[in-house]
Every structure is written in structure tokens, then in C-alpha cells.
Amino acid sequence: MTLEKPIFITGAGIVSSIGNDKKSVLASLLEEKSGIARLEYLKTGHKEFPVGEVKLSDKEMAGILGIKDNIPTTRTSLMGMLALKEALDDASINADDLPEVGFISGTTVGGMDMSEQFYLDFLSNDTKNEYIKTHDCGACTEMIADHFGTFGFTTTISTACSSAANAIILGANAIRNGLADIVVVGGSECITKFHLNGFNSLMILDKEHCRPFCDTRAGLNLGEGAAFIVLESRESVLKRGVEIKAELKGYGNACDAFHQTASSPDGEGAFLAMKEAIEMAGLQPSEIDYINAHGTGTPNNDHSESQAMKRLFGSDMPPVSSTKSFTGHTTSASGSIELVMCMLALRNNFVPGNLNWQKEADGVVVPVTSTRSNTPLKNILCNSFGFGGNDSSLLISKWEEQ
Secondary structure, three states: OOOOOOEEEEEEEEEEOOEOOHHHHHHHHHHOOOOOEOOOOOOOOOOOOOEEOOOOOHHHHHHHHOOOOOOOOOHHHHHHHHHHHHHHHHOOOOHHHHHHEEEEEEOOOOOHHHHHHHHHHHHHOOOOHHHHOOOOHHHHHHHHHHOOOOOOEEEEEOEOEOHHHHHHHHHHHHHHOOOOOEEEEEEEEOOOHHHHHHHHHOOOEOOOOOOOOOOOOOOEOEEOEEEEEEEEEHHHHHHHOOOOOEEEEEEEEEEOOOOOOOOOOOOHHHHHHHHHHHHHOOOOHHHOOEEEOOOOOOHHHHHHHHHHHHHHHOOOOOOEEOOHHHHOEOHHHHHHHHHHHHHHHHHHOOEOOOOOOOOOOOOOOOOOOOOEOOOOOOEEEEEEEEHHHEEEEEEEEOOOOO
């Protein structure tokens, strides 16, 4: 079923370990500059795991945003504010416009970075309660939104690593069903001790730089960041006279519920999500020019996702790469961060490389190992798969006025 009502992207903003705006992220992708490095900002004893941290302290981000020291904030919300500001500016949306704009943000960690720091104080006294109250996911979304004004509606999505992608799908459905004309969608996620220790307990963290789809892959590198995109209806675009950056042409979500954390051996959920996105766009698999894979670098995910892609594309596999080799796995924010990267690739005609790949693995796709410049792209598929098999795919296309 194709989208009867076109949905356009008119703005985007991003903060990640490879840059704090679209311009710097584009430069890093073209120069194959990874942001994965030794832990610096998270206070933990686990220094053995490389991560993709945003290269700003909380205090530095607050200073950029003009937030005073006595105002409670979280790292998740600060990164989200930076990305949202760029997206709103890019789409020419100001504070007076916000009552007509929806805001949907995805996160799972939320404000856990602060509740980790102050939980013991909370047990013994009431001096840090304002930080404990920032713990839940919705609180971070509200903090991000409130920094800019009053949105028409605000809500939060939390489906693990597909959170931001599902926020985008929810926003698109709101426009598709006439519930809104403009919705800002995406996600934000910081690295926390709980986060790091949780993935370590699953034994899927690599002590070296991750190598998605490689035979030597041993796990993922955690990352953090935020990205938001502005979705608009055709009527809104014409009314406001803004530039169309891309079209969200299709999307799909499926849940194979195979396991709490592991992906199914045949990639059923991933297969169904990609298939639905392509069918909604009214395209054939052969018309996909590039797949930005979920590609975490874990043995399980990369094999499962490869099986799904092989089922869908057969011998006509488009170029595939995982930009998590640049940023680390930004978990709940990955869907929007990677979609913004796909927009950059679409508008600048290049395929990002899959860094650190060394050797072909049995049953696993061979990715694009270095950035391909001067490669015209029209349709890009972007995958985000969450724990529990909550799998989502987004399909963006170059907009060409008919």
C-alpha cells in the first residue's frame, strides 16, 4: 500500500561522536573519520571499552544553549536540545510556530545519567530530588521541548534501539491521518553506567573498534547522540514555502518476538519491516540504491540482518554499510541519527564506508568498505532493530517535482 499523502523532510539536526551538526558529520563521513575512542565523559571504571561519545561535556552543552548551572538537565536532554535547534532552524520554524507543531522523541535511557549520580542522596536526603525527577524517558522529552516553547503535542517512544525510527513512523502516521501538518521526530540517548554494564552483561561489547559484517566481529561499541527531522505535509510545505530536503516515501515495522535480546536466525522481523517499507514506497527491491544497515557488529545481529537482506534482495544486493563503525551504536537515537546520515548521503551523492571490515563471513553480506563518492542515489533504506524483535525500516527518496 503506497502513501497517498506525501510526507516531506524539510529540516534536520544531529549531534554525534563525529560532529555536532550536519556540516561536521558530513565531513567526517567523507573523510572516514571515526568518533569511537576511549571513555572520557562517563565516570566509570570500565575504561576498557571504546565508545562513541559526543565530544562535549554537559557544562559545555549547557553553555552553548544558555542554560544556567542551577537548572536541572540531563545529558540526553542537552544533546536533544542541540539537535532540535538545528532541525528547527533548518526548517525555518520559530517559537511562534510551535503550537501548530508536534514533537515526538525516542529514548530508553532517559535521564538515568543523573539518577545514577544522585540515587544514594535521594535515599538519605531530599537535596537532589529535582535530578531524580528527570529519570524517566518522558521527562527528557519534556525538557527538550520546554527549552524552545510550547509544542502542539509532545510524546515519547521507547522501543529500545528502534525508538527514534518508531518516533519517525508515529509522526508520519499523524500527518498521513490528518492529525498534524508538521511533526518534529527523532531521538536522543546518552551513555550511562547501567547502559554500559547492561550490554557488558550480555557479552556483546567489543574491546576494539567494532567491525560490522566482518568475520572477526566481536560485538558493538556503545555510542550516544541525538537527531531530529522535520516532517511536513504537502499543504504545509506549499503554505510555508520551505525547501524539501527529501521525501519519507515508505516505512515498516514488524516484531518477530523471537527472543528478549537476540535476533531471529532468519531475520523474519527485519525482512518484514524492509518489505513493508519498500512496498509502501511503491518500489521494487531493485530500485533501492543503498542500505544503511542496523549493523551492530555482534555475531547474531549481522548474520540475522544479512539473512533478511539476502531473502529480500537475492543476488541483486544494493550497496550496504553500517555507519555504527563511525559513531558506535547510539541505541535509541540510532534510527534518527542514521537517517540524517542517509539524507546527507542522498543529497551529496555518496555511500558511507563500513569502517574496519577485514574478512568475509559465512552467510553475511559484504559491505562497502570505503566511502564511495560521486555515486548518485535516489532511494535509501535505513534499518533500526530493537530488543524483543521490534524492527523498523525507513525509506527516503530524492524529491523530484512531478
